[in-house]
Amino acid sequence: MxxxxxxxxxxxxxxxxxxxxxxxxxxxxxxxxxxxxxxxxxxxxxxxxxxxxxxxxxxxxxxxxxxxxxxxxxxxxxxxxxxxxxxxxxxxxxxxxxxxxxxxxxxxxxxxxxxxxxxxxxxITDEQFDSMLRFLEKYSKHLDAEIKKQGILLKQEE
Structure with missing residues (x-):
C-alpha cells in the first residue's frame, strides 16, 4: 500500500x-x-x-x-x-x-x-495542525471540483 x-x-x-x-x-x-x-x-x-x-x-x-x-x-x-x-x-x-x-x-x-x-x-504542534489543515483544504477543494465536474456531466446527460 x-x-x-x-x-x-x-x-x-x-x-x-x-x-x-x-x-x-x-x-x-x-x-x-x-x-x-x-x-x-x-x-x-x-x-x-x-x-x-x-x-x-x-x-x-x-x-x-x-x-x-x-x-x-x-x-x-x-x-x-x-x-x-x-x-x-x-x-x-x-x-x-x-x-x-x-x-x-x-x-x-x-x-x-x-x-x-x-x-x-x-x-499536536501548531505546525502539525497547520500542515494537516492545508492538506485537508487542498483535498477538499479537489473534491469540490470533482463534484462540480460530475454535476455538469449529469446535467449534460439529461
Whole structure:
C-alpha cells in the first residue's frame, strides 16, 4: 500500500471508529431522531436564513431529501418555516424551543467527545495542525471540483 492509500485508509478508519464510538451515546441521548434530522437542525441553528438549497448543499443531499426531512421536523415541532417580508417566494427555517433542546444535547455530546479525544490533540504542534489543515483544504477543494465536474456531466446527460 502506497502512502496515498495509507492516508485515505487512515482517514476512513479514524472516521469509522469515531462514528462507531460516538454512535451509542448519540442514539441513547437522541433517541427517536435520525442523524440526518439532527444534522439538519444543527445547520439551521448555526446558519441564519437556512433554506432547502443551502441545507442540501451543506449536507450533500438532494433537495427532495431535505424537503422530506424538514417536513418531518416541522411535524415533530422541532423547526418552523418563515418568509421574509420582502421575499415571499423563499422559505427559511429556524429551530423551535423544542428543537433548541435537541440541538443543545447534540452540542454537549460533541463537547464530551472532544474532551475524550483531547489527550491526542494536546500533543499536536501548531505546525502539525497547520500542515494537516492545508492538506485537508487542498483535498477538499479537489473534491469540490470533482463534484462540480460530475454535476455538469449529469446535467449534460439529461
Amino acid at each position: 502506497n502512502k496515498e492509500e495509507q492516508v485515505i485508509t487512515g482517514f476512513r478508519d479514524v472516521f469509522n471508529k469515531m462514528v462507531w464510538l460516538n454512535k451509542f451515546k448519540m442514539e441513547a441521548n437522541l433517541k427517536g431522531y435520525k442523524p440526518s434530522e439532527v444534522h439538519c437542525m444543527e445547520y439551521i441553528e448555526k446558519h441564519i436564513d437556512s433554506n432547502v438549497t443551502k441545507l442540501a448543499e451543506s449536507l450533500y443531499m438532494t433537495s427532495g431529501a431535505i424537503s422530506k426531512i424538514t417536513q418531518k421536523l416541522i411535524k415533530k415541532g422541532l423547526i418552523e418555516s418563515y418568509q421574509k417580508p420582502d421575499n415571499k417566494k423563499e422559505i427559511y427555517f429556524r429551530l423551535t424551543e423544542q428543537g433548541k433542546v435537541i440541538y443543545t444535547i447534540h452540542e454537549e455530546l460533541h463537547q464530551q467527545f472532544q474532551e475524550r479525544d483531547k489527550a491526542v490533540f494536546e500533543q
